[in-house]
Amino acid sequence: MTAATATVVPATPTAANGHHLTFGRILRSEWIKFISLRSTVWVAIVTVAVMVGFSLLMGFGMTQIVQNPEAMGGEASLGGTGTVIGTSVAATGYYFGQIVVAVLGVLIITGEYSTGQIKSTLTAVPTRLPVMAAKGAIVALTSFVLGAVGVAISVLVTTPMLSTYDLQVDLSDSASLQSLLGVPLYMTAIALFAFGIGTLLRHAAAGIAAVLGMLLLLPILGTIQVQWIQDISPYLLGAAGERIITGEQVGAVLTPWEGFGVLMIWVVAALVAAAVLLRRRDA
């Protein structure tokens, strides 16, 4: 570094005096760290884009079915009418959005372990848990906002094409609103679960593989016709959590809010285990 013309004598510090750690300051620190990474911007763009994109695709598919009922196998294949269709179209992006926010949740902590940043972070905040709380708050807030924005834009852009066939979302229908609100809620919970798993495993690839494995592979279990697997499958991470989005269904084991409650048990379990180990382990 030839450009360095370092001052030999440290200048008298101007404003390092009188300040100590507070949770608000730690939260601010984590926010600065979060928004100063390019990947954050990309996650935001990609989340909203994939949610809206798949919603548009599904909406277009619905209009095709309506226009060509014979070719597509008749009216019954819509699986519902009116606002039910509109809601499922607008909410469909959650399935893809959850993957992006899950990766975000894992990376916000494992990125620190892989680069060595964690040593700086935990030296500044040696009690450690406030760091985890601040990161968790940021993951939750970001995921909720992205989920809400994604679903709102999805409603806006699909309504024109669906309203032609009277399939648009009816925002005065409480069941539809619950499903739409369920998207950001579900995505927030999944991102927090991923954050917990990332904190436990401290390794990006392992964390992402574990979380996506649970989200995408465990549902396949539900197709296996073995009684005990059938018994537990409604309580698995994704299956339980999705109930808040899929809404009231005949024959469902869990009601929407029960399902969300089960998801939150998964989330809390992951976060508590992560917090205990974060405190106990060497950084």
Add this chain to the structure above:
Amino acid sequence: MIEAHGLTKKYGDKTAVNDISFTVNPGRVTGFLGPNGAGKSTTMRMIVGLDRPTHGSVTVNGKPYVQHKAPLREVGALLEAKAVHSGRSATNHLRGLAATHGISKARVQEVIDMTGLAAVAGKRVGGFSLGMGQRLGIAAAMLGDPRTLILDEPVNGLDPEGVKWVRTMVRYLADEGRTVFLSSHLMSEMAITADELIVIGRGRIITAGAVQDVIDAVTKSSVRVRSPQAEDLVSRLQGADVTVTSVEPSLLEVHGLSAQQIGEAAAAGGFVLHELTPLRASLEEAYMTLTADDVEYHSHGAGEETAPAVVAETEGANR
């Protein structure tokens, strides 16, 4: 002030730090010297609470580090070059750290200027050289204007100008009354930079004290004497604590007598001297002597035999 009592760290069966106790006092630069793998970094990590001691305890300014309300103002630590997310700029890294303690942007700019990083502060840290990473680590350590500085191999990767800057800086900080604790595996570096030494090998403290005392304790001085009458001179010089080695027919190496004593003895006997040179074992040799049995990773084979051959430096090489 750093005080360690019976500090021990085991990783499984392996003991990295074995029951060490020491005190690092303010107003002094204290060097932590030892070969690679001796336990220096582990000890420093335990001081700032990154690693949990298996036994024992360590306090900084009277309290365990974790109990301080403003840790960055108590201790500035450089533990590893580039303990930084590679995707973030130097400025943003420092701003993030500063925010935890409500330290101002002005102070962030100050440490950037102080460490000579102004030209690259906006660039992502991933592209930094080792030396730039080291400067950023020092900038981060200085953020809170801490009373105690812990620097693990601070000159590692720095260019000569940077090395000189670190030496001057730690001296200045110690003179201000701060506690400065820095590690190195180079005795020569420590001899220039430190006032006090703690020498560690295989997780145990081998010796500690003022730098010169540590060096003197392990440095055997000798005198090289060249004389055409060397053989006769030998009998003249022999005594209880004196060993004389004949290196060549006309060349002697004398342990246990000063150059002055030898010169006077030669004059009294009427011997001609062609050379009378006080020799000191080099610092590195002294260090090798200290840690010979405590090096974790020995290199075998080539070079091992040649090492102690002629390791002679004249007086004054220490400072």
